[in-house]
């Protein structure tokens with residue numbers, strides 16, 4: 001029953017894959033893996049004494065477990081290890097076939113199959129350990145695979161010790177425990193997939209709501225969140241911060257002359273070039289259209305002007321793939337924690353307006369900035 005429910009859950013995973021094919025990878029493999037494992041378990045339940053059906057059942061289960069590893073690798077944006085997948089799959093068919101028909105040995109067969117499955121689990125665990133974040137969903141997912149691998153390893157060791165208890169058709173204590181845990185694990189594994197998937201979804205949605213999709217820098221909302229944090233820090237440590245309001249000159253002409261697609265490339269270019277000119281502690285956002293805002297924490301006017309000049313020079317330099325363009329920059333420095341985001345934005349905007357009025361491709365400082373700095377001094 002638990003296994004059949006896991007099969008039903010694969011539909012949920014598949015529909016999540018259809019909704020977020022790029023953001024959450026690996027879901028399709030996980031959904032297919034669950035279905036294959038369900039098929040394998042059903043065949044095992046009806047195989048009676050047929051070796052062919054037993055082999056088919058194992059092939060489906062190992063196929064499913066292999067796809068689970070591929071899905072986990074894709075989920076963490078790694079290249080899928082198809083070589084391992086195919087090797088384990090082929091070795092399962094050859095190994096089981098050999099010890100079923102050519103040199104029949106039940107315990108060797110179990111030991112070999114357990115080793116191959118253990119290899120797949122070990123790879124899955126390694127991927128999660130190396131790439132998973134320190135979050136309860138990752139721990140839960142990893143723990144399930146860990147328990148599964150321990151069970152499989154124990155079965156392999158017991159088989160090597162020639163214990164008859166590893167026969168899953170028998171009534172031994174270990175066999176019953178193994179079957180019960182395996183069925184439960186298949187169901188829990190779908191829960192594990194769902195928890196890490198939900199976590200990834202949460203991160204994706206948060207990112208979508210705070211990032212500009214075209215340029216991949218912050219949007220207005222994301223910028224406001226960052227500003228609030230920097231503002232609190234500024235109040236605590238009594239430092240300065242500076243805002244640059246950057247606007248592309250005659251952007252409409254670029255769109256008109258080269259088309260909207262090239263205009264979009266210019267916007268991406270601006271975001272990238274600004275990003276390169278900043279420290280990791282600085283923040284850049286696109287406020288819509290061709291207007292960008294940069295927040296420079298703990299930065300006084302002189303240093304901010306130097307950064308603004310560096311950005312202008314970098315953008316002025318000719319580059320392949322984008323038409324030449326310039327930017328105007330308005331600079332406003334915040335020395336008082338009493339001022340709000342809107343306040344400093346208005347001042348930076350006024351400075352930008354004045355740069356535009358005075359001929360563009362210029363940097364202008366908001367007049368109140370100098371007064372503020374003097375008061376502060």
Ligand SMILES: Nc1nc2c(ncn2[C@@H]2O[C@H](COP(=O)(O)OP(=O)(O)OP(=O)(O)O)[C@@H](O)[C@H]2O)c(=O)[nH]1
Pocket residue numbers: 247248249250251252253255259260261262263264267288289290356360
């Ligand atoms: N390609 C592209 N263009 C955009 C986007 N958002 C706004 N625009 C265009 O940006 C142009 C802005 O034009 P204006 O506000 O007149 O400014 P400008 O031509 O840069 O002139 P100045 O700012 O005065 O130097 C408009 O033509 C908008 O259609 C976008 O996401 N992509």
